[in-house]
Amino acid sequence: MSSPSGPPLDTELAERVLVRFLREEAGRASFRRLVLGLSGGIDSAVAACLAARAVGTENVICIAMPWKDSNPESLVHGRLVADGAGLALDVVDLTAAAEGLLRELPAPTPHRIGNVLARLRMVTLWDRSFAEHALVVGTTNKTELLLGYGTMHGDLASALNPIGYVYKCQLRALARHLDVPQAVIDKPPSADLTPGQTDEDDLGFTYDEADAVLERMVERRESPQAIVAAGHDPVIVESIRRRVVRNQYKRRGPLIAKLSRRTIGWEFRYPRDWQT
Amino acid sequence: MKAALAQTAPHLARVEANLSQHEETVTRAVAAGAELVVFPELSLTGYLLMEATPEVAITLDSPTMDRLRELSRQAAITVGFVEEAVGGRFFNAAAFLDGGELLHVHRKVYLPSHGLFDETRHFAMGDRMRVFDTRFGRVGMLVCRDFWHLGPAYVLACQDVDVMCVLSASPGRGAESGAGRFESTSSVSLLGDLYARSFGCHVLHCSRGGVEEGVTFAGGSEAFGPSGERLVRGADEEPDLVLVDIDPEARRAARLRMPFLKEERPHLILRELQRVLAERTAPRY
Numbered sequence: 001m002s003s004p005s006g007p008p009l010d011t012e013l014a015e016r017v018l019v020r021f022l023r024e025e026a027g028r029a030s031f032r033r034l035v036l037g038l039s040g041g042i043d044s045a046v047a048a049c050l051a052a053r054a055v056g057t058e059n060v061i062c063i064a065m066p067w068k069d070s071n072p073e074s075l076v077h078g079r080l081v082a083d084g085a086g087l088a089l090d091v092v093d094l095t096a097a098a099e100g101l102l103r104e105l106p107a108p109t110p111h112r113i114g115n116v117l118a119r120l121r122m123v124t125l126w127d128r129s130f131a132e133h134a135l136v137v138g139t140t141n142k143t144e145l146l147l148g149y150g151t152m153h154g155d156l157a158s159a160l161n162p163i164g165y166v167y168k169c170q171l172r173a174l175a176r177h178l179d180v181p182q183a184v185i186d187k188p189p190s191a192d193l194t195p196g197q198t199d200e201d202d203l204g205f206t207y208d209e210a211d212a213v214l215e216r217m218v219e220r221r222e223s224p225q226a227i228v229a230a231g232h233d234p235v236i237v238e239s240i241r242r243r244v245v246r247n248q249y250k251r252r253g254p255l256i257a258k259l260s261r262r263t264i265g266w267e268f269r270y271p272r273d274w275q276t
Numbered sequence: 277m278k279a280a281l282a283q284t285a286p287h288l289a290r291v292e293a294n295l296s297q298h299e300e301t302v303t304r305a306v307a308a309g310a311e312l313v314v315f316p317e318l319s320l321t322g323y324l325l326m327e328a329t330p331e332v333a334i335t336l337d338s339p340t341m342d343r344l345r346e347l348s349r350q351a352a353i354t355v356g357f358v359e360e361a362v363g364g365r366f367f368n369a370a371a372f373l374d375g376g377e378l379l380h381v382h383r384k385v386y387l388p389s390h391g392l393f394d395e396t397r398h399f400a401m402g403d404r405m406r407v408f409d410t411r412f413g414r415v416g417m418l419v420c421r422d423f424w425h426l427g428p429a430y431v432l433a434c435q436d437v438d439v440m441c442v443l444s445a446s447p448g449r450g451a452e453s454g455a456g457r458f459e460s461t462s463s464v465s466l467l468g469d470l471y472a473r474s475f476g477c478h479v480l481h482c483s484r485g486g487v488e489e490g491v492t493f494a495g496g497s498e499a500f501g502p503s504g505e506r507l508v509r510g511a512d513e514e515p516d517l518v519l520v521d522i523d524p525e526a527r528r529a530a531r532l533r534m535p536f537l538k539e540e541r542p543h544l545i546l547r548e549l550q551r552v553l554a555e556r557t558a559p560r561y
Contacts, residue, residue, distance in 0.1 A: 010454045017448065017492045020513060024487040028288075269326045271489050273288045 006169035006211025011177035018162040022054035026135050028276035033134035035061040040077030044139040049085050049178040050162050057086045065121045067094040074192050080181045094120050114193030118154025135159040143168040148247020168207040205236045213240050280310035281497040283516040285486020288322035312352040316443050316484035317420045320357040323445040324489045329398040333360035348373035356443045365400035370417045370443050380408040384419035405431040413438030420444040433475035434542045444483040448494040457512045461494045473504030476531040485514045502530035
């Protein structure tokens, strides 16, 4: 069994490129401000540090959005990140909104409650986006995007995502480079949707294992057989492969029925930065 | 002669804004003493155009080209643009203008269409690799991927090229190495060095910077002298204006020292290529 490790990252280059990306792409859309949700986890911490460097701390709106069942530590870590980066932190408690909505929904399960919370956070961020002319910064990393580990129209929704092509293992290196508080880097990743939940328990494998397999599968285009031959657990390789394929829909917009001559996404294929 | 590598970050699909950017850049370069200003690939339009390609295309007799002609009264310029040609064809093209005249147009011959590249969808392939004489010596132009294939540079060398102008838009990719810049930039550096020393020519490579569609362009424009020595290097990723002295005597000295061109045997290469191609096309079964 080979010891799993994902790809390395040139953190100096990554910081330079990702900061420039946020600044220039926001500028192209005529936005000077950015807004993001600060969960207390490593992904949003890195995104917040990059945003602060891109547009200045006074132009970043950070919002923590707990509800009654959130781990109190998440808010503590959110404050730690904001203080470390010199950012103000707004807190919007979602308990009343979530409870109000959940009362109207038939027998919500923990999974569905998690999705509702993720989407209420999206509603909150987009409201601030409109109110304060600030673009919503995404905080989903490449490992999550590939595995489809996120809620559509929830945490997966954003206008600009600086870390969508950074694997989880690379994010830890980037977080250290950006001086994210050690407690945030060291704690087990959790979506904090249900008490005590961790991502790795949910997924059934560690992020290190996932990154090592995904690097071979996606970056190097190795076959599952070759990845297993290199020493990876065949059950985990198959589980990851199925997730990547099954969740392709989460990485794309809705399908549009073809009827006219120029369908958006096929013949009507323009850059998003068109005439900016 | 002093040349400038105008490492711009064009506006995507806004020709008028880019034309102004060219005019401002030439003014700055001329003030710094430049007689030749090399702009990058598709400097007039931006790179990731997709279906906007025909919408930003210009013909060689368009008012936009007239303005570029006028601009070339200040300094010679190479400009990257979308050319609309007869027959509904669009080329990823490079123009060389000097003294109010359009001296040459090169149409990109190698159109990458893999990975994030999709050029054959939008562009027709150029089919010429020609040199032309200027007040700076014999010039040949290549556009980005033309430079990665060995053939075009060789064909220019066989026409005794003195100054190879390369116009690029290179999406930066690969951030694992720790070398402090995109891994995709190192190959281009090696090629510039190689062509300059093999052909005893100057290589002026202008590579754009800036961000489009989430893609960061590598920048890092370079000029090489005729022994392969790197003369200058522009900033990574961001816009820059880099000045470089081009000394024709250095080419003469390099070619005396290493007379590759004198000893080159293009007829032999051609004959062998014809044989290879004839054998390759013969059916196996």
